Amino acid sequence: MKSLAAILLLVLSALASQADPHTGTNGRPGLAPSIRILDKKNGFRETTLGADIHSFRHLVLERTDASTQTTYYTRSTENLKVGSFRVTGISYGFYKDKLCSIEVRTMGDTNCRAIHQFLLDEYGQGQRLASTKSEYWIGRQVSLRYTEVPQGYATVMLSSKALMDQRMAERKMPAFGTA
Numbered sequence: 001m002k003s004l005a006a007i008l009l010l011v012l013s014a015l016a017s018q019a020d021p022h023t024g025t026n027g028r029p030g031l032a033p034s035i036r037i038l039d040k041k042n043g044f045r046e047t048t049l050g051a052d053i054h055s056f057r058h059l060v061l062e063r064t065d066a067s068t069q070t071t072y073y074t075r076s077t078e079n080l081k082v083g084s085f086r087v088t089g090i091s092y093g094f095y096k097d098k099l100c101s102i103e104v105r106t107m108g109d110t111n112c113r114a115i116h117q118f119l120l121d122e123y124g125q126g127q128r129l130a131s132t133k134s135e136y137w138i139g140r141q142v143s144l145r146y147t148e149v150p151q152g153y154a155t156v157m158l159s160s161k162a163l164m165d166q167r168m169a170e171r172k173m174p175a176f177g178t179a
Helices: 002-017 032-039 109-123 161-170
Strands: 057-065 069-075 089-095 098-107 134-138 141-147 152-159
Touching: 032 109, 032 134, 032 141, 057 161, 069 098, 089 161, 098 134, 098 161, 109 134, 109 141, 109 161, 141 161
Parallel strands: none
Antiparallel strands: 057 069, 069 089, 089 098, 098 152, 134 141, 141 152
């Protein structure tokens, strides 16, 4: 009887280690409510990931990354307050003229703690990257990463998984959010 229980525990633990975090125990979609919110928002403020560049106004070229074929812009009319805290910049990354990422930057320990706490309140505890001040949340459509390097300088990156996967496939790299 004890050996049967031990075998059952081994089988259950093996199944649990291979479980897809996006499905529940019955095989149906089971994303945490916080991750569903991330996917439902699918953007930042009034912007939606995947939107065409021509739907944006007041874009100012910031930089072009030839290796990823991504062009980054800021908006000249951007409000640099997010909730009660101030950010130092917001960049919009376009891949093939579609919004693929939004980067929000902030400085100062108080602002970094506030934006990190906002993300925790909004989306729950994310997955931490070992030995870094980086935390990420991955939904079906959207990924979000908070990184603080060095101390007192934080970046929040919101990305369209579909566009990032397309970009990676064209560069012959593993899909975004896997590995």
